[in-house]
Amino acid sequence: MTDTTAPAPSRVLDVTSDRARARVRARYRKEARFRAYGLIAIGFAALFLVVLLADILTKGIPAFFVARAAIPVTLAAADIDPAGNRNLNEIAKADFAAALRKLLVAMFPYASDRASRRQLMALFSSAAPNQLRDAAMADPNLIGNQVTLPLLLSDDADLFFKGGITEVQVQPAKGAATPSGTEGTIEISSSGPDFASELGEVKRQISAQLRSVRQDVDANGQLRARYQAQVQDLTARLTQARAAGDKEAAPTLEQALAKASGDLESVSANGRQLEGRMLELKAKAAQPAAPEALDPNLPSLLVHINGGIVKATEVAGDRIKGTVIAPLGSAAPAAAGSWSTENILTPESTRRLGDREVVWLEAMAAKGMITSGFNWSFFTTGDSREPELAGVLGGIVGSALTLLVTLGICLPVGVAAAIYLEEFAPKNRFTELIEVNINNLAAVPSIVFGLLGLAIFLNFFGMPRSSALVGGLVLALLVLPTIIIAARAALRAVPPSIREGALGIGASHQQAVFHHVLPLAMPGIMTGTIIGMAHALGETAPLLLIGMVAFIVDIPHSVNDAATVLPVQIFLWSDLPEVAFRAKTSAAIIVLLLFLFVMNGAAIMLRKRFERRW
Amino acid sequence: MDSSAPRLGNAVLTPPEPIILQERPIKIKSRHVTVHYGAKQAIHDLDIDIPDRAVSSFIGPSGCGKSTFLRCINRMNDTIPIARVEGKIEIEGQDIYDKSLDVVQLRARVGMVFQKPNPFPKSIFENVAYGPRIHGLASSKNEHEEIVVTSLKRAGLFEEVKDRLSAPGTGLSGGQQQRLCIARAISVNPEVILMDEPCSALDPIATARIEELIDDLRQNFCIVIVTHSMQQAARVSQLTAFFHLGNLVEVGDTDAIFTNPQEKRTQDYITGRFG
Numbered sequence: 001m002t003d004t005t006a007p008a009p010s011r012v013l014d015v016t017s018d019r020a021r022a023r024v025r026a027r028y029r030k031e032a033r034f035r036a037y038g039l040i041a042i043g044f045a046a047l048f049l050v051v052l053l054a055d056i057l058t059k060g061i062p063a064f065f066v067a068r069a070a071i072p073v074t075l076a077a078a079d080i081d082p083a084g085n086r087n088l089n090e091i092a093k094a095d096f097a098a099a100l101r102k103l104l105v106a107m108f109p110y111a112s113d114r115a116s117r118r119q120l121m122a123l124f125s126s127a128a129p130n131q132l133r134d135a136a137m138a139d140p141n142l143i144g145n146q147v148t149l150p151l152l153l154s155d156d157a158d159l160f161f162k163g164g165i166t167e168v169q170v171q172p173a174k175g176a177a178t179p180s181g182t183e184g185t186i187e188i189s190s191s192g193p194d195f196a197s198e199l200g201e202v203k204r205q206i207s208a209q210l211r212s213v214r215q216d217v218d219a220n221g222q223l224r225a226r227y228q229a230q231v232q233d234l235t236a237r238l239t240q241a242r243a244a245g246d247k248e249a250a251p252t253l254e255q256a257l258a259k260a261s262g263d264l265e266s267v268s269a270n271g272r273q274l275e276g277r278m279l280e281l282k283a284k285a286a287q288p289a290a291p292e293a294l295d296p297n298l299p300s301l302l303v304h305i306n307g308g309i310v311k312a313t314e315v316a317g318d319r320i321k322g323t324v325i326a327p328l329g330s331a332a333p334a335a336a337g338s339w340s341t342e343n344i345l346t347p348e349s350t351r352r353l354g355d356r357e358v359v360w361l362e363a364m365a366a367k368g369m370i371t372s373g374f375n376w377s378f379f380t381t382g383d384s385r386e387p388e389l390a391g392v393l394g395g396i397v398g399s400a401l402t403l404l405v406t407l408g409i410c411l412p413v414g415v416a417a418a419i420y421l422e423e424f425a426p427k428n429r430f431t432e433l434i435e436v437n438i439n440n441l442a443a444v445p446s447i448v449f450g451l452l453g454l455a456i457f458l459n460f461f462g463m464p465r466s467s468a469l470v471g472g473l474v475l476a477l478l479v480l481p482t483i484i485i486a487a488r489a490a491l492r493a494v495p496p497s498i499r500e501g502a503l504g505i506g507a508s509h510q511q512a513v514f515h516h517v518l519p520l521a522m523p524g525i526m527t528g529t530i531i532g533m534a535h536a537l538g539e540t541a542p543l544l545l546i547g548m549v550a551f552i553v554d555i556p557h558s559v560n561d562a563a564t565v566l567p568v569q570i571f572l573w574s575d576l577p578e579v580a581f582r583a584k585t586s587a588a589i590i591v592l593l594l595f596l597f598v599m600n601g602a603a604i605m606l607r608k609r610f611e612r613r614w
Numbered sequence: 615m616d617s618s619a620p621r622l623g624n625a626v627l628t629p630p631e632p633i634i635l636q637e638r639p640i641k642i643k644s645r646h647v648t649v650h651y652g653a654k655q656a657i658h659d660l661d662i663d664i665p666d667r668a669v670s671s672f673i674g675p676s677g678c679g680k681s682t683f684l685r686c687i688n689r690m691n692d693t694i695p696i697a698r699v700e701g702k703i704e705i706e707g708q709d710i711y712d713k714s715l716d717v718v719q720l721r722a723r724v725g726m727v728f729q730k731p732n733p734f735p736k737s738i739f740e741n742v743a744y745g746p747r748i749h750g751l752a753s754s755k756n757e758h759e760e761i762v763v764t765s766l767k768r769a770g771l772f773e774e775v776k777d778r779l780s781a782p783g784t785g786l787s788g789g790q791q792q793r794l795c796i797a798r799a800i801s802v803n804p805e806v807i808l809m810d811e812p813c814s815a816l817d818p819i820a821t822a823r824i825e826e827l828i829d830d831l832r833q834n835f836c837i838v839i840v841t842h843s844m845q846q847a848a849r850v851s852q853l854t855a856f857f858h859l860g861n862l863v864e865v866g867d868t869d870a871i872f873t874n875p876q877e878k879r880t881q882d883y884i885t886g887r888f889g
Binding site for chain 1: 744
């Protein structure tokens, strides 16, 4: 303490020398570098977040809107209520699909054949007849009158109006056109180069095809040369063997020769065919003005003229041959500007709506029937195989029920376990073992908990499969370690002086914990719990194993009903082939993220409220 | 050191009336007390008698065992798993380490004030009302208020906080917080108040107020105070015990210890030659 040692050599702190200045500069550099690292890290994270959100939002937001066709509907009494007594039971049994079909045929009289009628009906959702029925049942007085009902379109029609099927280019014509007829196959010749670009496109395709056929021909030639060499070789060896009188080798060689010759023949035939095709394409490519036939692998060309529509089947620079989709009003010549060409850029063979369907939808849109509105049913219906009818309510309710079960188990059990372990348990080997195991459990893959739930809750206790109860129990197991660890950390973070103060005025250990330590730890416990709950909300894998992956249309009403949860719903939709489900998937992700934001917001609010108390 | 007229801030205290400690009833009696923290022995065979209605101070360098012994008197060391206390401590003839004694009741009888002010993060009222509530000292709201007001008055804090009893106790200044802790300690009317360096985190003015308060409280309580400030020990206490390396080196009337220490180590310490 008072030991004296030799006085340390006095060192003067030098702040002016070059070395000192270099040290300072180095320190500044280090600090600047560290700040830069931090900014880069944050920027990186923010970039990913923005990309993720932008991707999900651009894909998902269209799914919150839906196109409807507000067509004027006359519910003919003869179809729907033949008895005329407005009996709801009879109205319910009426064939509203037939009524809708009638309306559509009335709207497009030229589409009256069976195939066209089916195509027309396919533009509407399978729920559209039910909409008619619901309207009629709600107000039987509508029968016989004309009403305008916004009918739900099919997913493909909806997608067309959202621009997801094809791009359409309409160009006013430059020349005057003369149609050769009004129905069937007609020819339209224009005085201007209205079809030149289309023809150019076809020729480009032909050149591309020619290139690929040329490569095929070359490959075929090499193959043929190889087979020819093989045949020659075998022939030579056979001759040799025969000359040597080799009785054993000759039959084998004969066989091989026969096979090789056969192969050569088929390769040659193929080659001749390819060469023929090559010549054909060459000839077409060589004549840039010669007319070409259009096939479904090329963009479609429609001509709107004299109130009708012609789909081109053969195109030349200034005229087309085509089939009439909608009959022309007359075969009179049309002046430049009074008619137009329409390019549907996605080839018909690769899109889900044919040219005729596109034409009908455009016709309805031109009449102002198509309205786009918020898709409330997305939030009020359960799952469906029809994308336009599928909603997330089932997932939302399922998630809510599951989380309720999880919270109901996790919070009391987790907090009780944490308090016991942190405050009351004797510190010995056994409690250490428990502690280590809790930490290990937090790291166990979630699917293992799913297997555990399957084995115990379903197979042993026989609880209902794919129910929110079992899902909640499994998620409770999953989240419990997180909550215990968070709660213990929160309890440990309470300053010991508070505990001592309480003990010092004669509070028992338990009173000190429950009156003073626990309230102070509560914000931390809440945060841990809500983070755990958010984890549980996003969990999918363990729920798949206990059957929550099933296709469930009904909204669950209790924890025992078969249910699905939001993340599983997303998983299911992401797997479906319908294009419209892609948007639905992103929309469901947005809903899930909103849920998470709400939960985190609640966490912050709760924490603030509890914190204000001290 | 002039201990006959201790100065307290700018005020000159009336010199404490001479107390003949031998005539005071003994409140706390310790015999052969030995404390181990794990393998390390913190206190060696300690015998001391602490008088009632007087202030006794424990002085000594850091790590000498004075706080450890203080915490033995209300069995606060029980909360440290590795601490082991042997020997006998009696309060009014009752062995406080007796198995049948309820430690919680003991701590109600032996209040404690800590080094760092540690009011509960609740309102001022709640801080003081908590003890009476858990011990059932008040049956009605009025009684509660009465106890709170009396305690705050006795701690000399009432005038400063009477308008904001519902404000959080943690919002007070350091000295006020410590007086709040004293009010909290006396609210359950203990027999003994232990103070573990109550002024070490406070400025001189707040310290002076606390010392004044301790001097007042001496009329009704047996007060034991651990302090690093020898001036403080000389100012407020009537009995002083000097601890060194886990041993009680010397104990006696404060005047005697500071003016005429019997042991060389005591002399060295109070004259500032080590510590």
